[in-house]
Amino acid sequence: MNPLPSTVRTDSVASSRRQFIKTTTGALAVPHVVRAGQAQANANEKVVLGVIGPGGMGMNHLRSLARTDRVEIAMVCDADQERMAKAAKEVEERSGRAPAAVSDMRRIFDSDDVDAVVIATPDHWHAPAAIMACDAGKHVYVEKPVSHNVREGRLLMEAVERNQVVFQHGTQSRSTxxxxxxxxxxxxxxxxxxxxxxxxxxxxxxxxxKSQPEDPPGHLDFDLWLGPAPKVPxxxxxxxxxxxxxxxxxxxxxxxxxxxxxxxxxxxxxxxxxxxxxxxxxxxxxxxxxxxxxxxxxxxxxxxxxxxxxxxxxxxxxxxxxxxxxxxxxxxxxxxxxxxxxxxxxxxxxxxxxxxxxxxxxxxxxxxxxPDLGAHHGNFLAAVRGDATVHADVLTAHRSxxxxxxxxxxxxxxxxxxxxxxxxxxxxxxxxxxxxxxxxxxxxxxxxxx
Ligand SMILES: NC(=O)c1ccc[n+]([C@@H]2O[C@H](COP(=O)([O-])OP(=O)(O)OC[C@H]3O[C@@H](n4cnc5c(N)ncnc54)[C@H](O)[C@@H]3O)[C@@H](O)[C@H]2O)c1
Structure with missing residues (x-):
C-alpha cells in the first residue's frame, strides 16, 4: 500500500467524520487522508510501517505490530546500534521477514514503501520527527506526550493538517x-x-x-540521540x-x-x-x-x-x-x-x-x-485504511x-x-x-x- 496522496474528500464523508469526532471525543475534526472511493479498496491492503525508537515502549509496539494481520514492519530505526539490531531480530523472528535497520530516520521518510511510522523516541524528538514524517506524506503514530512544549504541539498540528495524514497519539486508554x-x-x-x-x-x-560527563558507549550515536537538543557531554x-x-x-x-x-x-x-x-x-x-x-x-x-x-x-x-x-x-x-x-x-x-x-x-x-494497546493500534490501522476515525487525534493530543x-x-x-x-x-x-x-x-x- 503506497502512502496516500493529499486528500480529496467528499463533503458528506468529511462532515460525518466531523460529527462522529464531535460526539465521541468532543474534539474538533482533523481532516483525514482517505478519499471516499478509496477506503474500501484499501481495506484488505497491507500497511507498511517504520518503527522509530524501538526502546522500552517502542519494542512493545514492535512486538504487537509484527504479528498483526496485514501489517509489515519494513524498517526499524534507532540511534543505538544494539537496540536497532535487537529490534530487527525481533521483527524477523515474529514475522519471518527481516526489516531494513537504519540509524537515520530520514531514510524511512524517503522510502516510497513505507505508509506509516510509529515514533517512540524520547520526547525531545517527538514533534521534530513527526513533522518530518507528515511532510514526507507518512501517517503517524506518536508516543505521548505529543510534544516537548506547547509551541511544538502547535507546529505538529499544522503539519498534520497541511499534509492531511492520519495521526494517532499514544494514549491507548482512548481505545480501551x-x-x-x-x-x-x-x-x-x-x-x-x-x-x-x-x-x-x-x-x-x-x-x-548523580553522574559526571564521560564518553558515550560505542554502540550509541549520542549526537543523533541529542538531535534537536543543545549539545552537551x-x-x-x-x-x-x-x-x-x-x-x-x-x-x-x-x-x-x-x-x-x-x-x-x-x-x-x-x-x-x-x-x-x-x-x-x-x-x-x-x-x-x-x-x-x-x-x-x-x-x-x-x-x-x-x-x-x-x-x-x-x-x-x-x-x-x-x-x-x-x-x-x-x-x-x-x-x-x-x-x-x-x-x-x-x-x-x-x-x-x-x-x-x-x-x-x-x-x-x-x-x-x-489499557488496550492492540485496540489503539487497530484503530490507527483502520484509520489509515479509511475504515475508522482515530480515537486520539492531533488536537486531542495537543490539548492534553x-x-x-x-x-x-x-x-x-x-x-x-x-x-x-x-x-x-x-x-x-x-x-x-x-x-x-x-x-x-x-x-x-x-x-x-x-
Ligand atoms: N503509551 C505508553 O503507555 C508509554 C509507556 C512508556 C513509554 N512511553 C513513551 O514511549 C517513548 C519512549 O519511552 P521509553 O521509556 O521506551 O524510552 P527509551 O529510552 O527506552 O527508548 C527510546 C529509544 O529511542 C531511541 N532514539 C533516540 N533518539 C533517536 C533517533 N534520533 N532516532 C532513532 N531512535 C532514537 C533510543 O536510542 C531508544 O532506544 C516516550 O515518548 C515515552 O513517553 C509510552
Whole structure:
C-alpha cells in the first residue's frame, strides 16, 4: 500500500467524520487522508510501517505490530546500534521477514514503501520527527506526550493538517473498552454536571543518582540521540529511559505517566475542556530524591477552564503527583476521580471504575480493565485504511499534552499563569511565555518555524 496522496474528500464523508469526532471525543475534526472511493479498496491492503525508537515502549509496539494481520514492519530505526539490531531480530523472528535497520530516520521518510511510522523516541524528538514524517506524506503514530512544549504541539498540528495524514497519539486508554464506557456514562450525565476532575500519579520511582560527563558507549550515536537538543557531554544517568527526568529531553512524570490521566480527566470534563485552561497554578519540587533529576518528584497543579458562555460554569482539573509513594491511591497507582453535581466516579485505566450516586450509593461497579494497546493500534490501522476515525487525534493530543507543559511552566516560574487559550500565549509574563518553546542545538531536525 503506497502512502496516500493529499486528500480529496467528499463533503458528506468529511462532515460525518466531523460529527462522529464531535460526539465521541468532543474534539474538533482533523481532516483525514482517505478519499471516499478509496477506503474500501484499501481495506484488505497491507500497511507498511517504520518503527522509530524501538526502546522500552517502542519494542512493545514492535512486538504487537509484527504479528498483526496485514501489517509489515519494513524498517526499524534507532540511534543505538544494539537496540536497532535487537529490534530487527525481533521483527524477523515474529514475522519471518527481516526489516531494513537504519540509524537515520530520514531514510524511512524517503522510502516510497513505507505508509506509516510509529515514533517512540524520547520526547525531545517527538514533534521534530513527526513533522518530518507528515511532510514526507507518512501517517503517524506518536508516543505521548505529543510534544516537548506547547509551541511544538502547535507546529505538529499544522503539519498534520497541511499534509492531511492520519495521526494517532499514544494514549491507548482512548481505545480501551472500560474507559470508553466510563466516558459514555460521564458524558451522558450519570453524575450530573462534572465540575471537577482529578488525575493522580502516586507510585515509587527509582533515583537516577548523580553522574559526571564521560564518553558515550560505542554502540550509541549520542549526537543523533541529542538531535534537536543543545549539545552537551554524555552522562550515564541521562539515558535510556531516564531521560524523562531532564528538562531538555523529557517533561517530568506529569508528561510521562501523568499525561494519560490528565487526558482522561480532560475527556471526562467533556466539551467544557475542549479548549486550553485559562488559569494554571502549581506547587511542588524535589521533596524526596537527592539526585540529578531536574523535574519535580512532588507536583500539584490546578487548571481552571473558563465558562464557555453566559450561564455556563467554570470547571477545574486537579493533578497530584507523588512519585515517592510506595502505595496506591483510591485503589489506583494512576487514576482519576470525577466529581459531579449528582455523584462521583473513580476510574483507573488499569483497574476499572466505580460510579456513585447521592450519599455514595454504588450505582455501577466495573472492577477490572487494562489499557488496550492492540485496540489503539487497530484503530490507527483502520484509520489509515479509511475504515475508522482515530480515537486520539492531533488536537486531542495537543490539548492534553499542553496541560503537562503548562503545569510545568507554572511550577518553574512559581506564579499563577493567565493563559489565552486562543492565542496560546501566557498573558503578562514574558519569562513564562518563553517556556512555551525551547532552546535548540544546530541540527537538521529542528522544525523550520520553531
Ligand atoms: N503509551 C505508553 O503507555 C508509554 C509507556 C512508556 C513509554 N512511553 C513513551 O514511549 C517513548 C519512549 O519511552 P521509553 O521509556 O521506551 O524510552 P527509551 O529510552 O527506552 O527508548 C527510546 C529509544 O529511542 C531511541 N532514539 C533516540 N533518539 C533517536 C533517533 N534520533 N532516532 C532513532 N531512535 C532514537 C533510543 O536510542 C531508544 O532506544 C516516550 O515518548 C515515552 O513517553 C509510552
Amino acid at each position: 473498552a472500560h474507559v470508553r464506557r466510563a466516558m459514555e456514562l460521564l458524558h451522558g450525565g450519570a453524575i450530573g454536571e462534572v465540575l471537577v476532575a482529578k488525575a493522580w500519579n502516586s507510585q515509587r520511582r527509582r533515583s537516577i543518582g 554524555y552522562r550515564p544517568n541521562m539515558l535510556h529511559s531516564i531521560w524523562r527526568w531532564w528538562y531538555d529531553y523529557g517533561c517530568g512524570d506529569i508528561g510521562n505517566d501523568g499525561v494519560h490521566d490528565l487526558d482522561l480527566a480532560r475527556w471526562g470534563l467533556g466539551a467544557a475542556a475542549d479548549i486550553h485552561p485559562s488559569r494554571i497554578a502549581a506547587l511542588g519540587g524535589k521533596y524526596f530524591f537527592d539526585d540529578d533529576m531536574q523535574w519535580p518528584d512532588t507536583q500539584n497543579v490546578l487548571f481552571e477552564y473558563a465558562p464557555r458562555d453566559e450561564g455556563d460554569r467554570p470547571r477545574q482539573l486537579i493533578f497530584e503527583q507523588r512519585i515517592w509513594s510506595p502505595y496506591v491511591q483510591e485503589g489506583f497507582e494512576n487514576g482519576n476521580a470525577f466529581y459531579g453535581t449528582e455523584g462521583m466516579m473513580l476510574l483507573g485505566k488499569s483497574g476499572g471504575y466505580q460510579l456513585y450516586g447521592k450519599r455514595n450509593e454504588l450505582i455501577e461497579d466495573k472492577p477490572s480493565g487494562s 499534552s499542553s496541560l503537562c507543559h503548562l503545569g510545568n511552566i507554572a511550577l518553574r516560574v512559581g506564579r499563577t499563569l493567565q493563559f489565552d487559550p486562543q492565542r496560546e500565549a501566557i498573558v503578562g509574563d514574558e519569562p513564562a511565555n518563553d517556556l512555551l518553546g525551547r532552546r535548540y542545538g544546530e541540527h537538521w531536525s529542528v522544525p523550520e518555524e520553531a
